[in-house]
Amino acid sequence: MPSSTTTPRTPLARQITEDLRRRIVAGEFSPGSRLPSEAELCERYRVSRVTVRTAAKSLESQGLVDIRHGSGMFVVDFGGQIRSGLQELRSITETIEELGLDAKVRRISLTRRQADENECARLDVNANDEIVAVHREILADGEVVAISIDAIPGNLVPASEDVSLGNGSVFAVLDRIGLTPNRALAEIHAVRGSDVPIAEDHVADELLILLDQVHYDRSGEPVAYSKTYFVEGRFQFVILRTR
Amino acid sequence: MPSSTTTPRTPLARQITEDLRRRIVAGEFSPGSRLPSEAELCERYRVSRVTVRTAAKSLESQGLVDIRHGSGMFVVDFGGQIRSGLQELRSITETIEELGLDAKVRRISLTRRQADENECARLDVNANDEIVAVHREILADGEVVAISIDAIPGNLVPASEDVSLGNGSVFAVLDRIGLTPNRALAEIHAVRGSDVPIAEDHVADELLILLDQVHYDRSGEPVAYSKTYFVEGRFQFVILRTR
DNA sequence: AGCGGCGAGTTGTAGGACAACTGTTGTGTT
DNA sequence: AACACAACAGTTGTCCTACAACTCGCCGCT
Numbered sequence: 001m002p003s004s005t006t007t008p009r010t011p012l013a014r015q016i017t018e019d020l021r022r023r024i025v026a027g028e029f030s031p032g033s034r035l036p037s038e039a040e041l042c043e044r045y046r047v048s049r050v051t052v053r054t055a056a057k058s059l060e061s062q063g064l065v066d067i068r069h070g071s072g073m074f075v076v077d078f079g080g081q082i083r084s085g086l087q088e089l090r091s092i093t094e095t096i097e098e099l100g101l102d103a104k105v106r107r108i109s110l111t112r113r114q115a116d117e118n119e120c121a122r123l124d125v126n127a128n129d130e131i132v133a134v135h136r137e138i139l140a141d142g143e144v145v146a147i148s149i150d151a152i153p154g155n156l157v158p159a160s161e162d163v164s165l166g167n168g169s170v171f172a173v174l175d176r177i178g179l180t181p182n183r184a185l186a187e188i189h190a191v192r193g194s195d196v197p198i199a200e201d202h203v204a205d206e207l208l209i210l211l212d213q214v215h216y217d218r219s220g221e222p223v224a225y226s227k228t229y230f231v232e233g234r235f236q237f238v239i240l241r242t243r
Numbered sequence: 244m245p246s247s248t249t250t251p252r253t254p255l256a257r258q259i260t261e262d263l264r265r266r267i268v269a270g271e272f273s274p275g276s277r278l279p280s281e282a283e284l285c286e287r288y289r290v291s292r293v294t295v296r297t298a299a300k301s302l303e304s305q306g307l308v309d310i311r312h313g314s315g316m317f318v319v320d321f322g323g324q325i326r327s328g329l330q331e332l333r334s335i336t337e338t339i340e341e342l343g344l345d346a347k348v349r350r351i352s353l354t355r356r357q358a359d360e361n362e363c364a365r366l367d368v369n370a371n372d373e374i375v376a377v378h379r380e381i382l383a384d385g386e387v388v389a390i391s392i393d394a395i396p397g398n399l400v401p402a403s404e405d406v407s408l409g410n411g412s413v414f415a416v417l418d419r420i421g422l423t424p425n426r427a428l429a430e431i432h433a434v435r436g437s438d439v440p441i442a443e444d445h446v447a448d449e450l451l452i453l454l455d456q457v458h459y460d461r462s463g464e465p466v467a468y469s470k471t472y473f474v475e476g477r478f479q480f481v482i483l484r485t486r
Numbered sequence: 487a488g489c490g491g492c493g494a495g496t497t498g499t500a501g502g503a504c505a506a507c508t509g510t511t512g513t514g515t516t
Numbered sequence: 517a518a519c520a521c522a523a524c525a526g527t528t529g530t531c532c533t534a535c536a537a538c539t540c541g542c543c544g545c546t
Binding site: 251252280281299310311312313314315316345348 | 526527529537539
């Protein structure tokens with residue numbers, strides 16, 4: 001491994017993808033309307049058509065736009081409202097705030113302890129290895145919408161970061177220590193409130209959706225294992241399915 | 244509208260995307276391994292690099308491969324097994340069969356009736372318009388894994404197709420009448436077996452995951468509204484979340 | 487009015503060239 | 517021997533130009 005690793009700049013195509021995505025979800029282009037042609041976007045961004053096309057294709061496979069041969073690129077129209085989908089890897093609080101709600105996080109506990117059997121398998125660590133476990137409640141407009149358990153291998157997190165783990169986003173901490181997750185494998189399950197290990201009394205009779213996911217960094221190493229229990233009816237999961 | 248509309252051929256890039264996808268999920272390239280370089284794929288498929296790159300990018304945004312600048316394209320490794328994700332728009336039976344199970348469909352009923360309030364809103368049809376409703380059970384290896392209700396606006400389906408609707412895939416019928424869905428907006432809910440309208444007795448105590456989705460064709464028109472109830476634990480939902 | 491073809495505009499594909507990045511290999515220094 | 521660094525080959529990212537395929541409205545013809 002080289003001694004000094006300079007981080008490569010973000011590719012142009014990705015920058016343009018992000019910019020267009022922001023503009024679309026911000027409503028700059030109304031649903032159903034046609035976006036500027038590839039040629040126009042080339043001038044606008046001062047890049048080649050290849051780059052614009054790469055960005056466009058990316059948006060298409062995200063389900064945000066529809067590219068029609070010979071006709072143009074159109075903003076997908078889902079009855080007037082665009083919602084944030086589950087397939088994009090973003091923090092829960094971010095998603096809540098994008099819906100215009102007030103997001104709050106309450107830390108319930110933060111402990112360093114031995115990994116259990118399940119966590120060992122998911123995170124690919126040895127039995128008895130230490131992990132940092134954070135239990136939290138996520139509130140939208142003062143109402144509990146989700147309960148989460150995040151587990152990170154202890155050797156990845158310096159003890160100095162422990163305190164900040166419970167406060168802000170787990171993503172932010174992972175970012176800071178250079179372990180940005182760029183994909184996750186998520187299982188979806190339906191569970192009863194009484195089966196949630198850290199549930200409060202008032203959810204015992206509720207149904208919840210469990211998002212059971214392992215986050216991987218760009219090198220393919222698992223960096224976090226999280227179980228997030230969403231209270232049915234208080235948080236709407238949406239998936240854009242394509243093709 | 245022109246009198247004769249010839250369907251355009253499928254773009255090369257899409258064909259290559261599909262072929263590579265099949266090869267990858269079939270295990271032709273082992274997880275973590277490097278795929279042939281773009282230049283090699285160009286020769287293999289006899290297409291330009293633009294086309295190969297378009298296909299590659301598509302696979303990347305599906306979460307199947309990881310493209311690394313200066314290094315190559317690698318099959319994403321999720322602990323050794325690649326599973327079919329929920330974000331791809333394919334029939335349930337196809338998905339089951341890809342997992343190596345024996346898929347069967349049992350039609351419970353097929354009726355033409357007035358659309359209810361919910362269906363009107365989702366399908367954007369007028370109250371009292373007729374719809375074709377199909378109730379089915381989907382079995383994997385003889386066990387019921389899902390119960391589905393599919394609703395299609397009656398004016399879209401010639402009565403001659405009614406009989407085939409209950410037997411094969413709903414997708415196949417929609418294909419035949421030129422209404423191939425190319426995207427869907429899906430909500431995910433957790434429900435009790437006792438809340439499933441057409442449930443058998445034996446699922447009353449089970450939990451189910453409801454996939455509540457509207458299918459749109461390429462022109463953006465809703466062509467089908469389906470509610471699919473999956474028995475928790477018998478069908479594993481997986482989502483690949485990226486970036 | 488209706489039909490049909492033409493043509494401008496747009497996306498899809500081709501081919502060649504160079505820039506940026508990665509991993510390895512080799513070389514020189516300590 | 518161990519380490520730092522330069523060179524290099526291989527790969528993906530971007531650019532340019534040109535043409536093919538497709539869509540849709542315009543216009544003239546019947």
